[in-house]
Amino acid sequence: MDFFADFPTMERQDLRDFKKFIDFAFRSFARTYGDAIESFFHPLLMFLVWLEKLMINTPWPIVIMAIAGLAWLGSRSWKLVLGTIISFLVIGYFGMWKDTMATMAIIAVATIVCIGVGIPFGILMARSNRIQSIITPVLDVMQTIPSFVYLIPILMLLGIGKVPGLIAVCIYAIPPIVRLTNLGIREVDKEALEAIDAFGATTWQRLTKVQIPLALPTIFAGVNQTIMMALAMVVIASMIGVKGLGVPVLRAISNQYLALGLMNGLAIVALAIIFDRVCQHYGKRIQKHREGKH
Amino acid sequence: MSAIKIKIDSLYKIFGKNPKEAIEHVKSGIGKDELLEKHNHVLGLQDINLDIYEKNIQVIMGLSGSGKSTLIRHINRLIEPTEGKIKVDEFDVMDYDKNALRKFRRQKTAMVFQRFALMPHLTVIKNVCIGLDMQGINPDESKKRSKHWIEKVGLNGYEERYPQHLSGGMQQRVGLARALTNDADILLMDEAFSALDPLIRKDMQDILLNLQSELNKTVVFITHDLDEALKLGDRIAILKDGRMDQEGLPADILLNPKTDYVKRFVEDVNRPRVLRAKNIMEKVNGQDLSNAIIVDENDFIESFIDKVLIKQPSIIIVKNKENKGEGYISPQRLSNILKK
Structure with missing residues (x-):
């Protein structure tokens, strides 16, 4: 009857050995390749550090003007620009300027990495059903596995610092852009593709002149989601050494500082709203050919 | 008769998992329905043989499901045949590798689509440029x-608009300009005017005929509309269930339908509007010319029937361009034609 009462488990010793084996194997992998991987990511680190310094060292009125300018370029909406300026003034007034700049720097770099890696993967997925069936479960894992779990191997490989934080953010934030690039390209009108084929397009011309332009609104929705998810990762990333608005939030949790947590949390929300609205306006604007359908 | 431009030679197309096997069933005489039911393959085209002459408008006609759109897509190999050959200018299109096929599509053919298939994200002028873009021609030149072609199809002033902002008729003008800009010998038109309103369709037909009188391209025109076929076609091929029922001059098809299917098709045609004097004249000598009227060989029956009714001639003389008598139409013959 024991068989039914207790779940038949692996011998405790075996299980311990099994786990040890995996840990040991990964540790030796980390020892062998850690440096190589670190130097591979070095340029990224340099870029991130450079951007962060640039944003912190530039006088704040210039930064606000630049951000307002970008918001204008993206949205062409005075309301949004005004809202952006006010938000940043308030953030600065409450002493969160430096942290906000650091957060924006890592979000910017993470977004660039996600776009640079995610769109090509999305294109590959769209081109072949087999690749799609391989990548889709990987994306599912990336989106559902608790972030703390993949922090472990990243920490083992790279230790605490900006780069592991950046990688963690990217792992969390990249799935939407891959998925939506794939979806956007697969949804491109078959007749437009037939037409471009009939005019003798190469695969590259087909991709750049029809598939990507027509998928752009969907790809853009992916970029938007990626930015939002990157922002959501800011607090967790601060646990492994990423500077920014996450650090005070973390401090607030461990010391039960309500006001500190709330203020920094709201600053993250403000950034999210600004990014989202500017993105959406821009997304609408690049589809001006869709306006006023006949 | 001018030279053969496109020669389609025993072309078969079967859709399904194992077309090579299914083709044997078709050759042994199985029909479309049976093939689908017993072997789960769809018969697209069956033993199509067609010579398309240079500088002609060849109409391919049939109802939906007859395989006409499949057939036209074989000419530029948007669809690969299961068996058979297509020769364009003596070269077998099937022999082309990827690069040669691309070159062939860029330089030899241009296509107009039923639902326009314009690029929604490009302006009219950029849409029209697209064929030249593919060829890497410099932007100023292609512009x-x-x-030039935007003007020809009457879209002056619409260059910077987006397709969605144009009406269907105007969109198809863009489609036509896009195809003509490619300057290819062969124009493939897949139900190009079927999606348009009747009046606009007529305009487009006139534009096409006008352009064709200048350009003398080899046009393959797909339609399900017999009136359109008769108006445009130098020759007409009629498809049914993937088989070619009849091919020939419009008047021949009208006057001598070979199968019941074709007969049913042409039954309701307004003959006086479609048939010209030369189509029905006979070369009989020794007529009573005392009370004759003279018509041009290219006149439609419609245009001289009132004269016949009023003057009640003993004979109608058909003259050619040089004013010489080519043949005769007796009132009896005319009456037979009109009676059907």
Whole structure:
């Protein structure tokens, strides 16, 4: 009857050995390749550090003007620009300027990495059903596995610092852009593709002149989601050494500082709203050919 | 008769998992329905043989499901045949590798689509340029050339609009300009005017005929509309269930339908509007010319029937361009034609 009462488990010793084996194997992998991987990511680190310094060292009125300018370029909406300026003034007034700049720097770099890696993967997925069936479960894992779990191997490989934080953010934030690039390209009108084929397009011309332009609104929705998810990762990333608005939030949790947590949390929300609205306006604007359908 | 431009030689197309096997069933005489039911393959085209002459408008006609759109897509190999050959200018299109096929599509053919298939994200002029873009022609040059064709199809002033902002008829003008800008010998038109309103369709037909009288391209025109076929076609091929029922001059098909299917098809045609004097004249000598009227060989029956009714001639003389008598139409013959 024991068989039914207790779940038949692996011998405790075996299980311990099994786990040890995996840990040991990964540790030796980390020892062998850690440096190589670190130097591979070095340029990224340099870029991130450079951007962060640039944003912190530039006088704040210039930064606000630049951000307002970008918001204008993206949205062409005075309301949004005004809202952006006010938000940043308030953030600065409450002493969160430096942290906000650091957060924006890592979000910017993470977004660039996600776009640079995610769109090509999305294109590959769209081109072949087999690749799609391989990548889709990987994306599912990336989106559902608790972030703390993949922090472990990243920490083992790279230790605490900006780069592991950046990688963690990217792992969390990249799935939407891959998925939506794939979806956007697969949804491109078959007749437009037939037409471009009939005019003798190469695969590259087909991709750049029809598939990507027509998928752009969907790809853009992916970029938007990626930015939002990157922002959501800011607090967790601060646990492994990423500077920014996450650090005070973390401090607030461990010391039960309500006001500190709330203020920094709201600053993250403000950034999210600004990014989202500017993105959406821009997304609408690049589809001006869709306006006023006949 | 001018030279053969496109020669389609025993072309078969079967859709399904194992077309090579299914083709044997078709050759042994299985029909479309049976093939689908017993072997789960769809018969697209069956033993199509067609010579398309240079500088002609060849109409391919049939109802939906007859395989006409499949057939036209074989000419530029948007669809690969299961068996058979297509020769264009003596070269077998099937022999082309990827690069040669691309070159062939860029330089030899241009296509107009039923639902326009314009690029929604490009302006009219950029849409028209697209064929030249594919060829890597410099933007100024291609802009100049497309401008010319935009003018020809009457879209002056719409260059910077987006397709969605144009009506269906105007969109198809863009489609036509896009195809003509490519300056290819062969124009493939897949139900190009079927999606348009009747009046606009008529305009487009007239534009096409006008352009064709200048350009003398080899046009393959797909339609399900017999009136359109008779108006445009130098020759007409009629498809049914993937088989070719009849092919020939419009008047021949009208006057001598070979199968019941074709007969049913042409039954309701307004003959006086479609048939010209030369189509029905006979070369009989020794007529009573005392009370004759003279018509041009290219006149439609419609245009001289009132004269016949009023003057009640003993004979109608049909003359050619040089004013010489080519043949005769007796009132009896005319009456037979009109009676059907």
